[in-house]
Amino acid sequence: xxxxxxxxxxxxxxxxxxxxxxxxxxxxxxxxxxxxxxxxxxxxxxxxxxxxxxxxxxxxxxxxxxxxxxxxxxxxxxxxxxxxxxxxxxxxxxxxxxxxxxxxxxxxxxxxxxxxxxxxxxxxxxxxxxxxxxxxxxxxxxxxxxxxxxxxxxxxxxxxxxxxxxxxxxxxxxxxxxxxxxxxxxxxxxxxxxxxxxxxxxxxxxxxxxxxxxxxxxxxxxxxxxxxxxxxxxxxxxxxxxxxxxxxxxxxxxxxxxxx
Numbered sequence: 001x002x003x004x005x006x007x008x009x010x011x012x013x014x015x016x017x018x019x020x021x022x023x024x025x026x027x028x029x030x031x032x033x034x035x036x037x038x039x040x041x042x043x044x045x046x047x048x049x050x051x052x053x054x055x056x057x058x059x060x061x062x063x064x065x066x067x068x069x070x071x072x073x074x075x076x077x078x079x080x081x082x083x084x085x086x087x088x089x090x091x092x093x094x095x096x097x098x099x100x101x102x103x104x105x106x107x108x109x110x111x112x113x114x115x116x117x118x119x120x121x122x123x124x125x126x127x128x129x130x131x132x133x134x135x136x137x138x139x140x141x142x143x144x145x146x147x148x149x150x151x152x153x154x155x156x157x158x159x160x161x162x163x164x165x166x167x168x169x170x171x172x173x174x175x176x177x178x179x180x181x182x183x184x185x186x187x188x189x190x191x192x193x194x195x196x197x198x199x200x201x202x203x204x205x206x207x208x209x210x211x212x213x214x215x216x217x218x219x220x221x222x223x224x225x226x227x228x229x230x231x232x233x234x235x236x237x238x239x240x241x242x243x244x245x246x247x248x249x250x251x252x253x254x255x256x257x258x259x260x
Contacts, residue, residue: 003029007099011053024213025053031212032056034121036109036137038085039063040197041151041204042127043075048205049125050093050100054212057093058117060105061085072197110136118144123208126150127201131179138173141165142250147211147218148173151204156193156228158200161238162207162219165250170220171240172247196228 003022008015011025033054035046038061046059065073065080065088073085080088086104093102107113110133118124118140126137126148134150141148147164150173164170203224210216223238242248 007053010097014052019215020213024215027214028053028209028212029055031122032058032120033208033212034058034060034117034124035127036060036125036133037127037129038073038075038089039069039127039129040072040192041153041201042125043073043089044198044201045125045127045151045205045208046089046093047075047096048202049208050097050102052205052209053097054100054209056101056103058103058105058121059086059089059093060107060109060117061089062106062108072192072194074198109133114140115144118146121146123211124148125204125208126173127204131177134173134177135179138163139246139250142172142247149204149207149211151200153197153200153226154190154192156196158196158226158228160200160203160207160219160224161222162211163247164211164218164220165247167220169240170247171238172244174246175241175244176223176238193228196226199226199228 003025014020015022015025031054033049035042035057038046038059046057049057063085065076065083065085067081069076070078075092076088084106086106090102090104114136124137124141124146126134128134138148142165145165149162151160152158163172207219210218221238222235224235226233240247
């Protein structure tokens, strides 16, 4: 399969990068990314992945667009209030890039459906806002061997990490957070500064694209922390917990996930 003239024009600024080139663009067009959540984080994630030419996007959300969402969830418009978020997002993504395949799932992911969608994805992006779903996604990814890009934002703070079961030393989300006694604090209770979710979502999209193309060094084993109030960004090492109830159980060293 070769890039068509219109594709060469659409993605020309990205193809010009030697780290991407035409071969990398082809990998993007042939890839499948699962985006869980179409709120403040999932909105920029999905839009940048679509713009970059990820050929198959599976977008998941069980909620409808609310007026209070529009302060930060830029994939939706005022006219979309009351519509399912997956329908609103699909329309926006296809308007941006009509050559993509957009699969919508209006449900909260769990059980067999979660495992099926993770198995079919090359990369999973966690853009949801509750610990229960995050834990379930993390376990499904490590059982499947699928890389996971995780992000979170609240108030004026955010964080991004990559958890990659194919890398033997990679931690998982449960190495960072345990469910015992955790409270899921959301922007509904604490608020969030509008551009912060855009910054974190853009970083998640960047990491997902890097994983798909094989570009540079991913955030695997590191946690990126943003403090927007002082505009400081730092990364800290995130080691694997050898007693983790998830990745220690599902660990397969140097798991081969070549889908070519």
